[in-house]
Amino acid sequence: MGNSRVGTIAAGRARAGGLRAVAIALMACVAVGFMATAFAQVQGRIVGTLQRHDPKQHRIVLSQDARTGSELGQGAPINLYYDEAKAAADRATRPKLQPGDRLLLNTVTTGNRIEATSVRRLPDTTPGQGWGQYLHGTIGEIVPRTGVLLIDQDQSRIRNRIGFDAQTQVFALDGSPMRFDQLKAGDEVDLAFRMQGRLRTATRIVLLPPPGG
The missing domain is CATH 2.40.50.320 (Copper binding periplasmic protein CusF)
Known part of the structure; x- marks a missing residue:
């Protein structure tokens, strides 16, 4: 009886020790995972x-x-x-x-x-262009009737009203010219603009390829 009880206690301690070892190993794996994520x-x-x-x-x-x-x-x-x-x-x-x-x-x-x-x-680079006269974002809507682009600014997602006219030029990333009607809602663009009255009017628009493209 005494030997049996001692054996049971020993076995219980061994199991507890094993569980602690597994828990420590799991915690170590989690810690390593957090470190890997932090420096990924x-x-x-x-x-x-x-x-x-x-x-x-x-x-x-x-x-x-x-x-x-x-x-x-x-x-x-x-x-x-x-x-x-x-x-x-x-x-x-x-x-x-x-x-x-x-x-x-x-x-x-x-x-x-x-x-x-x-x-x-980028081909919308304009020598002497003052700060605050570029905009990077996504086309939310094109309104040909009023000559307006609605651009959701990158990061802030604030919608900006930008005019366009016959002098507005459109380029691909490599600088090759494009037609304005090749642009569509959802396109990521970068553009330079000028002030025309109180409306910002695009002078050059660059169509950016999808990330990784």
């Missing part, structure tokens, strides 16, 4: 206006569009870093970037660090 690389893309380029720090400083009341402006600058070896390989075929250029950058984000994996100057 997230692919994306960013559109904005180049403020400056810091070659020594391998950094591009970009301003994205921001909404300030009823007006458009530039948001706080963001830093994007890049691999110098990859950038050097692309430099021969890429136009030299200048402050004020409108850029599309494919990115990889790890933690708080954003790295640009590719950069393209």
Whole structure:
């Protein structure tokens, strides 16, 4: 009886120890999973206006569009870093970037660090274009009768009323011209505009391909 009881207690302790070991292992797996998630690389893309380029720090400083009341402006600058070896390989075929250029950058984000994996100057870049005269977003509606585009601004999703006229030019990402009637609701676009009275009127519109396209 005594040996049987001792054996039962020992077996119970062994089972409890085994359960604790399993629980600890599970907790370790969960912790590793959280760490992996925290440092996972997230692919994306960013559109904005180049403020400056810091070659020594391998950094591009970009301003994205921001909404300030009823007006458009530039948001706080963001830093994007890049691999110098990859950038050097692309430099021969890429136009030299200048402050004020409108850029599309494919990115990889790890933690708080954003790295640009590719950069393209958009064909709506307009020399001397003032801040607050670009808009990146999705076409919500085209109203040909009144010559108006309704653009849902990227990130804020605020709907903007943008006019268009016979002088409005449309381009594909590679700079090739398109017809205005090739645009449709749901298209992601970037555009430069001018003020015509109180209405913002598009001067150049760039159709952006779907992410990853």
